[in-house]
Amino acid sequence: MKFIHTGDIHWGMCPDANKPWGKERAQAIKDTFRIIIEKAKEMDVDCLFISGDLFHRQPLMKDLKEVNYLFSTIPAVKVILIAGNHDRIRENSALLSFTWSPNVTFIMDEDLTSVYFEDINTEVHGFSYHTAEIKAPLLEDIQVPLNSRIQILMAHGGDTAHLPINFNSLELSPFSYIALGHIHKPHVLADGKIAYCGSPEPLDLTETGSHGFYAGEIHPVTRKLINLQFIPAASLQYIPLAVNVSRDTTNGELCDRISNEIENRGSQHIYRFRIRGMRDPDIEFDLEQLTVRYRIAEIIDDSEPQYDFSALFAEHSSDMIGFYIQALQKEDMSPVEKKALYYGVNALLHTTDERS
Secondary structure (H helix, E strand, C coil): CEEEEECCCCECCCCCCCCCCHHHHHHHHHHHHHHHHHHHHHCCCCEEEEECCCECCCCCHHHHHHHHHHHHCCCCCEEEEECCCCCCCCCCCHHHHCCCCCCEEECCCCCCEEEEEHHHCEEEEECCCCCCCECCCCCCCCCCCCCCCEEEEEEECCECCECCCCHHHHHCCCCCEEEEECCCCCEEEHHHCEEECCCCCCCCCCCECCCEEEEEEECCCCCCEEEEEEEECCCCCEEEEEEEECCCCCHHHHHHHHHHHHHHHCCCCEEEEEEEEEECCCCCCCCHHHHHHCCEEEEEECCEECCCHHHHHHHCCCCHHHHHHHHHCCCCCCHHHHHHHHHHHHHHHHHHHHHC
C-alpha cells in the first residue's frame, strides 16, 4: 500500500501579511498543496492522509469547493482527512453539510473511529477536533484489533494543550504507520513508524529548514513500513543568518556581505539577519536599502560599540561620563548590563558633542 502523508496546509492563511510578499505566500500555500495532489497521481499512491489543519480557520463553502475540486482530480486515490484545532468541527460548520468527492473520507467523529478499505486491506483510525484544545491523552491504551489488516493511525497534536502523546507507548502499538500533524517541522520518530509531516510551506520565521511531505509504502503481507521518504515541495525557506562585524566593518561592507549571502543562497528565500560583534562607535548601520531589494523579514542589530572605557574614564574622570562608567563597569557583566553601559556612554558622548 503506497501513501502520501501531509497536513497542516493552513489553506487560507496569509503568512507575512504585513510584508510586500504576503499575498505571494498565501498563494504559495495553495500552489504547493496542488503540487502534492499532482504528486499523488504521478506516484500512483493508494491513499493521501491529511492529518488535520487543512484549513487555517473555519472553512467557507468556497474553500471547500476549491479543495474538493483538487481531490476530484485524483479519483483513484483514497483521500482520508481529519480536522485539527484550527479547522475544528463546529455546530454551524459548512463541513457538516458538504458533499465530498466519492474518493474522500472525512473522519469527523470526536471519538476514535475507523474506516476500512477492503480493496487495499487497510483500516484507518482517527478522530477530529471539536474543541480548540484537547488536553486528555486520548491515544493512551488504544485498542487495535489484531488481524491481517494494515492498520493506520491519524492524529493531530503532541503538546500539553493539543492531545498529549506518549510516543513510547505508541511505538509499541500494532499500527503499521502513525501519521501525525500539528507540529510544523517534518520529522520521523520510532524508526520510521511515526512521523510528523510538517507544514508543506513554512508559515513563519521560526519554521526554518526544508518543508514538504512524506511518501511511504507498506508491505501487504508483513504490514511493515518498507519505505518512507521525505519529498521537499515548498517554494522557499525562511533562513536565519548571523553576520559578525568588527571595528573595521563599514556600512557599505556589511551591505555587500549580506547581499552576497542572499545571492548565493537564493533571492527567493526570506531572511532574518542578526548582526553580532563589536563595531566602530562612530558607525550606525543603516540597512534599509537591503529590505527594499530583498525579502528580508527582520534585521536584528546586536552589535555593540567598541569603546576604550579606560581611556574614556581617564578623559572624563570628573564629569558625568566618568561617573557613569565608574558606576556601571565591573567584571563579569551580564549582556543587559553591558548594553546599559554601551548605550549610556554613547548617549552621553553624543550629548557632549552637541553641546560643544
